[in-house]
Amino acid sequence: DSGVTQTPKHLITATGQRVTLRCSPRSGDLSVYWYQQSLDQGLQFLIHYYNGEERAKGNILERFSAQQFPDLHSELNLSSLELGDSALYFCASSVVGGGPTDTQYFGPGTRLTVL
Amino acid sequence: KNQVEQSPQSLIILEGKNCTLQCNYTVSPFSNLRWYKQDTGRGPVSLTIMTFSENTKSNGRYTATLDADTKQSSLHITASQLSDSASYICVVSHSNDYKLSFGAGTTVTVRA
Numbered sequence: 001d002s003g004v005t006q007t008p009k010h011l012i013t014a015t016g017q018r019v020t021l022r023c024s025p026r027s028g029d030l031s032v033y034w035y036q037q038s039l040d041q042g043l044q045f046l047i048h049y050y051n052g053e054e055r056a057k058g059n060i061l062e063r064f065s066a067q068q069f070p071d072l073h074s075e076l077n078l079s080s081l082e083l084g085d086s087a088l089y090f091c092a093s094s095v096v097g098g099g100p101t102d103t104q105y106f107g108p109g110t111r112l113t114v115l
Numbered sequence: 116k117n118q119v120e121q122s123p124q125s126l127i128i129l130e131g132k133n134c135t136l137q138c139n140y141t142v143s144p145f146s147n148l149r150w151y152k153q154d155t156g157r158g159p160v161s162l163t164i165m166t167f168s169e170n171t172k173s174n175g176r177y178t179a180t181l182d183a184d185t186k187q188s189s190l191h192i193t194a195s196q197l198s199d200s201a202s203y204i205c206v207v208s209h210s211n212d213y214k215l216s217f218g219a220g221t222t223v224t225v226r227a
Contacts, residue, residue: 002158033215042219043159043204056214090158106158 003027004093004107012113018079021110025072025093031055032074033094033104034066038087049074050096078112086114118142119207121218128195128225136221138188138205146210150179150190153202153220162190162203195225 003026013019025032034046045058049068060066063081068074078085088111092104119140128134140148147166151159163172163179165188171180176193192199205218 002160004158043217045215045217048214058214088156092158103161103164106160109156109158 002105002107004091004105006089006091006107006110008110009108010111010113012115013081014115015081015083017081017114018077019081019112021076021078021089021091021112023074023076023091023093023107025074025091026105029093029095029105030072031094031096031102031104032068032072033092034060034074034076035090035092036087037090037109038084041087043090046076081114083114086112088112118216119205119218121203121205121221123221124219125222125224128223130195130197130225130227132195134192134195134223136190136192136203136205136223138190138218140186140188140205140207140216140218142186142207142209142216144210145183145186146208148179148181148188149206149208150177150188151204151206152177153204155201159204192223195223197225197227199223200225 005024007022030051033048036044046060048056066076088109090109092106094102094104096102122137149164150162153159165181167183178191181188202220202222204220207216
């Protein structure tokens with residue numbers, strides 16, 4: 001158990017809908033990262049937040065948005081869902097964010113299925 | 116073109132044997148390179164982290180090497196076990212903007 005929690009574990013929805021994925025980082029970690037992993041694909045970095053502020057953006061679609069709240073939990077909002085958005089969405093947290101000794105701890109993931 | 120290339124894409128080895136996975140990157144400027152192990156359907160777990168000044172880092176039966184001049188890294192698995200069956204992912208961190216570039220991973224299958 002990494003100490004990072006993600007909810008829900010599974011999510012099934014229809015095209016065009018909007019969903020929110022939630023992540024609680026490990027106690028004391030200030031950074032939260034979001035990743036997408038499609039079937040048989042590698043991990044795609046979406047976005048990184050540090051202490052409530054956006055620090056880096058990866059291949060995140062405009063239909064997707066994220067935020068980190070004062071209590072450091074984070075939410076990833078996916079809207080106008082398409083079939084291709086079906087994937088595993090991972091959240092990771094780290095103490096600082098990007099340093100050479102800053103290990104990321106991954107949550108168990110949320111499996112999103114868009115029908 | 117992906118800035119992090121891993122090879123081979125997959126490999127099968129017999130239990131007890133050794134294997135080496137490769138990672139070539141073009142990320143520059145470079146901050147650090149990480150190797151992760153990901154079991155199917157689970158989140159990745161960090162194995163090693165190396166900065167540009169480090170040549171090697173070990174974690175049990177896993178040994179990572181780094182040549183920052185040639186921009187190559189390898190992960191060596193010694194005396195493989197069935198539990199080593201997983202995807203191994205090379206991740207390179209940019210030093211300017213904290214972005215991470217991920218390789219596509221090497222899938223290792225260990226057979227009894």
